Amino acid sequence: MRPIVVPFFISHLGCPNRCVFCDQEKIAGAKGALPGAEEMAAKISAYRLSSPGREVEVAFYGGTFTSLPREDQASLLGALQPLLAAGSVRSLRLSTRPDAVGAETVAFLQTMKVGTVELGVQSMDEEVLRLSRRGHTAADAERAVRALRQAGIRVGVQLMPGLPGDSAERALASLDRVLALAPSFLRIYPTLVISGTALAESYRAGSYAPQRLGEAVDLCGSMLLAAMRCGVPVVRLGLQPTAELETPGVLLAGPYHPAFGQLVESELFYRLMSQMAAGLAWGSRVSFVAPAGRVSDLVGQGRRNLARLAESCGVTVTRVREDPSLARSRIELEWSEGHKAADLLDLPQVQAL
Ligand code: SF4
Incomplete structure (x- = not known):
């Protein structure tokens, strides 16, 4: 069973x-403030009570934790040491x-028994980093x-x-450089235009055009396959859909969908199913396991994949059943x-998608 995550947002x-795209308060719906020791203990206790038997992970999201004054970092992580020691x-x-x-920060994190660091890498392309006002280079990420x-x-690396x-080519090249570093996991967030950001101004001025939803689904499908192969x-x-993000006027443009991940995986399954059904006689009745x-990933949202299979391959899917093995x-x-x-790994190489 995965641990339950107790999140603290330090927006x-x-x-x-x-950075040009970022407004953590609108993305995560939380104002930036450092929690006190008592507040952390109370929240951890509430999570433990709500999910008895599950292990607990405490996470600090939404800011640049290791650029906080070291005494603040030590105070936050220090307050959690007794809870770590007690299990x-x-x-x-x-x-x-x-x-x-x-190097000194890494040694400090080791001392404080931090198990996972999520790095906002975003891109490994120097021009993209510069235009996004990231203020660091790809070499820093490496x-x-x-x-x-x-x-x-x-x-964990965020792209x-x-x-x-x-x-698409630059995003896939960035991914290749990141995969060569063998990170523990990835998070992939297609860029959205959030009101109040510099990107929103560029979008309004016509100098920035976000990806369309279909483009982002295809590109993220390619990225997912490349990561799976590694x-x-x-x-x-x-x-993650939040009430703040979905408040009218907050999200101005971009490939947002509340179940974006499922759209991507569903699209990959559709491609695999159509590849498998391609040689069958028109009018065949089939089932998938x-x-x-x-x-639901195979069926697609609104049974879309089944309708597309009927149209593209002429097959009628009579059943999709589950086999846990x-x-x-x-x-x-x-x-x-x-x-x-x-x-899914039988699908063509990423460039072909
Ligand atoms: S460093 Fe991270 S949290 Fe801070 S503005 Fe940039 S993307 Fe947002």
């Missing part, structure tokens, strides 16, 4: 500058920027990932396709004269 605290908290996680992870990994700290100056889990695709929990990326096709299996 923009520690950030040395404001009421199993692990600590925080998010930060690549240029805020020097140094940070290597230093954290050498210290035995898990590293944002669709930033100013980005393209054995790096993608733990999140698309921003899905891994545990993935029937199937690997998560594997599916089977059954029809009156046969049976075959295939895997």
